[in-house]
Amino acid sequence: MPAAEARSAAALRLLEEIGHASARGLQAVGFGATLLSDSLWWIALGRRHGQVVHAAPVFAEMMAIGVRALPIVTLLSATIGLMLALQGIYSLRQFGAEQQVVLGVALGITREFAPLITGILVAGRSGSALAARLGTMTISNEIDALRVMGVNPVRFLVVPSLLALLVMLPCLVLWSELVALAAAGVYVVGELGTTFGVYVQEVNRAVAVGDLMHGLGKTAIFSVLIALVGIVDGSAVKGGAEGVGRVTTNAVVHGITAIVFTDMLFVFATTR
């Protein structure tokens, strides 16, 4: 029965492929976990082994990841704040409850939209840049060069990016929340005929410290994810320039997927 045989062979191949992909995925996750624990180790004990984490590269990364992302974060946050206000008033008007829009907008921005949009933006901007840099350095022997110079690559390359992301992403998210709330406020004030002072008071009443911490908490997880995904994907580079392009794309796709998934899990675990 050649047809049945071919079918079972195909099924076997599919199973094999799924197995390989899972093994690769698990390997990448394991590598990421190792990088994270290694990074923490170098931050805590590097000095004792003559491998100091210098401040200058951390600040340079903070500039690149955080400060230079400000214009685009501002633009996107303002747009999203405005859009949420528009949609909120539109949907609440069905019940004549548009006065309640501030609650929805304020909670939506602080708990969900600001962290998610900023996370996705930084994953696309800096996660990919990280992967491209790691990939290029790997194929041009620069990582080997570090090793033979007695410089630990995790301490030298991973730690500065990780620290910079951990500091700058929450800052960007806070800024994004401010901008989005302000932009939403401009529309709400105009549409409902209140004053900006009243709007700010209502936002204050709507948003508790816990909501802010909910947003910032997952932001911290996002920053670790962006750094690790960028580095794990980047160092998996194969081949030349084409390979670097591939790992850069991978880093964006994997980074955004990881962020959205983690967000869902985080919300599931903390809000029910």
Add this chain to the structure above:
Amino acid sequence: MTAATPTASRPTVIEVDDLVTHYGTRRILDGVGLRVRQGEILVIMGGSGSGKSTLLRHLLALEKPTSGRISLLGNDITQMDEFELYALARKMGVAFQGGALFSSMTVGENVMLPLREHTKLDRGTMQIMMRLKLEIVNLAGFEHLMPSELSGGMIKRAAFARAIIMDPALLFCDEPSAGLDPVVSAALDELILRLRDAMRMTIVVVTHELESAFRIADRITVLDRGRILATGTVDEIRGSSNPRIQNLLNRRFEEETLDPDAYLARLTGEGAPAR
């Protein structure tokens, strides 16, 4: 060259014993043994696929062998942990084939990097040392350029400057003259000889360029298909009667002995290992 020929009294600084290594199931190095004495230039020669780059990666502890022993300056690097290796790395310099300069740093910052990482010198002193090494490799005044602004030969020379910034006891060079025009390549050879004579470095050069190998080597090791064919002085290698060495020296194409059955099997794809 005779003046610098090492005497037997100098200590051995690199010892490799019975090195075996595999990539997957393929055996890349098979029982390789080496001895390099202090102040000597050893050239590891071989065609592509001979295993010479793999051997270098093992000497640099970038790969772990399947079995065997590699001792640098009296330390068995196959038994050392990460920190011991980092400490040993301060006594070693490596000039990679493509230079491996960090593209985000200037030439000067690249050359100073080992000093910044391993010493507590102030910036002024580091800069003086950096300029000193750039003078040695004839790159004075280029410290503010980015690696992307340099030519191939200049990148290799900058990589040499970075490799010798810590005044290492051991210097490893991967294909120093590959891809360079004859004049630049000759200048690099001179540089290697000067480093040995002036700074008493022990130098291991991996190359497939015969001319360069004969000019700089105190001794040559010929590697072929993962095994050492011969080790000896330039004259000994030149006079070797081994047909494979003669083929390599005379750039003769070597015809593979044809096995008709294996040839057929290759063409039909039979007998190939499963995916």
